[in-house]
Amino acid sequence: MPLIExxxxxxxxxxxxxxxxxxxxxxxxxxxxxxxxxxxxxxxxLSMLATLLPPTSGNAVINGFDVAKxxxxxxxxxxxxFQDPSSDDLLTGRENLYLHALMYGVKDSEIDKKIDExxxxxxxxDKQNIRMRKYSGGxxxxxxxxxxxxxxxxxxxxxxxxxxxxxxxxxxxxxYIKRLSTENKITIILTTHYMEEADELCDRIAIxxxxxxVALDTPVNFKKSLGGDLVTxxxxxxxxxxxxxxxxxxxxxYKGDVLSLTVxxxxxxxxxxxxxxxxxxxxxxxxxxxxxxxxxLTGRQxxxxxxxxxxxxxxxxxxxxxx
Amino acid sequence: MLNINSELKGLYAIWYRELLVxxxxxxxxxxxxxxxxxxxxxxxxxxxxxxxxxxxxxxNYQQFLFPGILVMTVLFGSLFFGLYIILDKRIDxxxxxxxxxxxxxxxxxxxxxxxxxxxxxxxxxxxxxxAIFFGIHFSLLTIxxxxxxxxxLLIAVTSLGLAIGSIMESPEGFGLISSFxxxxxxxxxxxxxxxxxxxxxxxxxxxxxxVSYAVDALRSVILGITSYGLPLDFTVLIAFTVIMVMVGxxxxxxxxx
Ligand SMILES: Nc1ncnc2c1ncn2[C@@H]1O[C@H](COP(=O)(O)OP(=O)(O)OP(=O)(O)O)[C@@H](O)[C@H]1O
Ligand SMILES: [Mg+2]
Numbered sequence: 001m002p003l004i005e006x007x008x009x010x011x012x013x014x015x016x017x018x019x020x021x022x023x024x025x026x027x028x029x030x031x032x033x034x035x036x037x038x039x040x041x042x043x044x045x046l047s048m049l050a051t052l053l054p055p056t057s058g059n060a061v062i063n064g065f066d067v068a069k070x071x072x073x074x075x076x077x078x079x080x081x082f083q084d085p086s087s088d089d090l091l092t093g094r095e096n097l098y099l100h101a102l103m104y105g106v107k108d109s110e111i112d113k114k115i116d117e118x119x120x121x122x123x124x125x126d127k128q129n130i131r132m133r134k135y136s137g138g139x140x141x142x143x144x145x146x147x148x149x150x151x152x153x154x155x156x157x158x159x160x161x162x163x164x165x166x167x168x169x170x171x172x173x174x175x176y177i178k179r180l181s182t183e184n185k186i187t188i189i190l191t192t193h194y195m196e197e198a199d200e201l202c203d204r205i206a207i208x209x210x211x212x213x214v215a216l217d218t219p220v221n222f223k224k225s226l227g228g229d230l231v232t233x234x235x236x237x238x239x240x241x242x243x244x245x246x247x248x249x250x251x252x253x254y255k256g257d258v259l260s261l262t263v264x265x266x267x268x269x270x271x272x273x274x275x276x277x278x279x280x281x282x283x284x285x286x287x288x289x290x291x292x293x294x295x296x297l298t299g300r301q302x303x304x305x306x307x308x309x310x311x312x313x314x315x316x317x318x319x320x321x322x323x
Numbered sequence: 324m325l326n327i328n329s330e331l332k333g334l335y336a337i338w339y340r341e342l343l344v345x346x347x348x349x350x351x352x353x354x355x356x357x358x359x360x361x362x363x364x365x366x367x368x369x370x371x372x373x374x375x376x377x378x379x380x381x382x383n384y385q386q387f388l389f390p391g392i393l394v395m396t397v398l399f400g401s402l403f404f405g406l407y408i409i410l411d412k413r414i415d416x417x418x419x420x421x422x423x424x425x426x427x428x429x430x431x432x433x434x435x436x437x438x439x440x441x442x443x444x445x446x447x448x449x450x451x452x453x454a455i456f457f458g459i460h461f462s463l464l465t466i467x468x469x470x471x472x473x474x475x476l477l478i479a480v481t482s483l484g485l486a487i488g489s490i491m492e493s494p495e496g497f498g499l500i501s502s503f504x505x506x507x508x509x510x511x512x513x514x515x516x517x518x519x520x521x522x523x524x525x526x527x528x529x530x531x532x533x534v535s536y537a538v539d540a541l542r543s544v545i546l547g548i549t550s551y552g553l554p555l556d557f558t559v560l561i562a563f564t565v566i567m568v569m570v571g572x573x574x575x576x577x578x579x580x
Contacts, residue, residue: 050422052580076424086415088340090347102336103423105329131347147419 003028003155003187004049008058011044011211018044020211021058026189031181033202034191035294041211042191043083046157049189050080063154076105079153081144083160083191087132093143094119094128097150104151118146121176138169145173149180156180158190162197174200195291199223209298222293229266230286233259237278246272257281333425334433341437345444355445356452359396363388363457366515382546389453390541391514393469394534396449397442397476398509402501404438405484408578409497418580431485431575435568438481439474446473459545468544472560476537479564482571489574508534518550533563 002025011019019041026032034042047053049060051071060067063077087096097118101111119125122142132140141161149156161177162170178201180186192198198205199219207214215222228250238259244252248269251262259277263269266285274280345351363385371384411417420430450469453459461469484501491497511525512534518526529535540556543549549556 047580052418052421072424072426075422078422080418080422082415082418084415086419088344088416090344091340095343099336099340100419102332102339103420103425105326105332105424 002026003063004189005061006045006049006058007060009045009048009055009060010057011041011048011053012056018211019048019055022208022211022213023058024206024213024216026187028187029181029185030203031177031188031190031201033198033205034189034208035193035195035198035205036191036208037193040208042208043159044211045208046080046159046189046191049074050078050157051075077154079104079148079151079156081148081156081158081161083163085140085144087140087144087147089133090131092129092131093124093135093139096132096143097147100147100150106151114150114152118150121179122146123172138165141165141169142173142176145176149184149186152184153186155187155189158188160191160193162192162194170194170197177201195289195294199289207294207297214297215293223288225293228262228264229288230284231261231263231266231270231273232284232286233261233274233277233280234282235259235277235280239276239278242276243273249273329424330426330429333423334429334436337420337430337433338437338440341434342440345437345441351441352445352448355396355400355441356448358399359392359449360452362395363392363453367457382548385457386459386546387517387542387548388515389457389459390545391512391538393446393449393473393541394476394512394514394538395509396445397473397537398480398505398534400445401438401442401477401480402484402487402505404441404481405486405488405501406494406497407438408434408485408488409491409494412492412578412580417578421578421580427576428572431482431572432568434485434575435478435481435571438484439477442477442481443470443474446477461545465544469541472537472540472544472556475560475564476534479533479560479567482564482567486567486571486574489571489578492579508532511535512538513550514538533559536560536563 004024004026006022006024006026009019009022010017022041022045024032034045036042044053048055049062049067051067051074054068062074065073065077067074087093088099091099094115097115098111101114106114116125119128122145124139124143124146127135127139132143135143145158145161148158158177162173165173174197177188177190181188190197190201202219204216204218205222206216217225228248234257236257238254240252240254243249243259243261246269248264249261250264251260253260261273263273266273266287270283270285274283367385367388371388374384408417411420423430450459450461450466454461483504487497487500487504491500511528511532513529514534518529518535518539521529536551536556536559539549539551540553540560543553543556551559
């Protein structure tokens, strides 16, 4: 039996439908991603699962408890890392964790131990007694992550866990999240609009848009559905006939100085290809990303007016030195 | 199903947070004390100078005013406390509390007790200043009874503030509604004047204002002057507190995020 069962869940704000007839099943131990652009209804969905918002219709059963009928039992099974800052600025990191431990029913004898462990996991031991007003965004996020699982919930909701963090902090957080999932067997539902994040962390991904489920699959299957990798090479004298002979090259186009190839598993064949293109000035390898999947499924970029210059995508540019 | 031990721990946590925050912002405490002191000194002296000694129930006006100023401190300080719930709504801290596996009444009561504790600290300081500078005499019994009255009023008014804070979405809206509530409650309570020789229309209004009974009770306990008698004062005050806690809990359970 799935640990979380969402059936026809719908939330309307006046006549605007934020979550539209969503049905999902999430299994124990999974890291499950809700991927969608701004306003897709991710936070609204999590809020209903966490009993913060009553559904307009449909229902959800979490750890065997219906969110509408047994909200307290549901809340006993979950932890939540909210999208917006949710710790008290005037208190220190440790104090915020302590209050959480008391409110979320950590046994008295375990409170100190759990707090120490949590702080250590997110590398904040030496900042624990500083007021959170003086924390950076990344430190705050890490503390809130530690807080979310301080009481060892069975299920953890992470709402945009790495929003606005620098790439390195983000990768560190990913490590923490993975460790949590493997070491503690916590079931995690996370929302994100970073494709790379969903790809890196999630066992399965639900793409939602306008409150509706658009697609549901594993990251690997999603990417497979798009065919091979795209290789773009800037070169003057490619050996086109030789390249066309290669059976892993699916599609060849040569225009101006630019050679575009669709290649199966480009990583392992790139060397061979490069040997036949002559003097290459610039080589780009683009593996299909969830971004492409999203574009194909919805006809839109995941974020309109993409302010996503933060190196999320899997485009690698290689400048060939002297070949 | 209701686990008393964890509810109590949750209650303590929510109360403790309010106390910690209060202690870390000395401006809150200082601001809350300066205002009533100014009233006592300026208003008390100014108005006192044109009131014949003994005209207000046989005490000097400043002393007469003192219980009213305690009530003022409670009213303005504790109602304002409801604003913090709106500030908690603006960040996700409120969600952190609301997702906790606690009864909603526990969360509400923790918050109300936190606000009441802040208020009580202010009142204690004012009582000490009153004893030193305004010649108010406190016996042990007076102190205990004053505390009981003040705590009931604190819980009532904090609950009212939290109710308004739960319903309103913006600090501006909160300010608007609370001034509509607070000024009549204060000015029509007999905090500033004796209620004995008022014209009928005003006396009727003062009589239906529950805060009048808190003022009267304090005046009775501290100065030995009463219009309604302590038993009636306490009956009304307790009823007022119970109703306000119920209203507050009701509003808090319906809080919109
Ligand atoms: N309390 C509310 N009242 C009215 N509309 C709301 C409310 N909360 C959310 N919405 C609307 O519902 C839609 C979904 O919001 P939601 O916060 O769930 O999106 P999201 O997927 O989490 O987006 P983001 O990536 O920006 O966090 C949005 O259009 C939003 O404006
Ligand atoms: Mg969101």
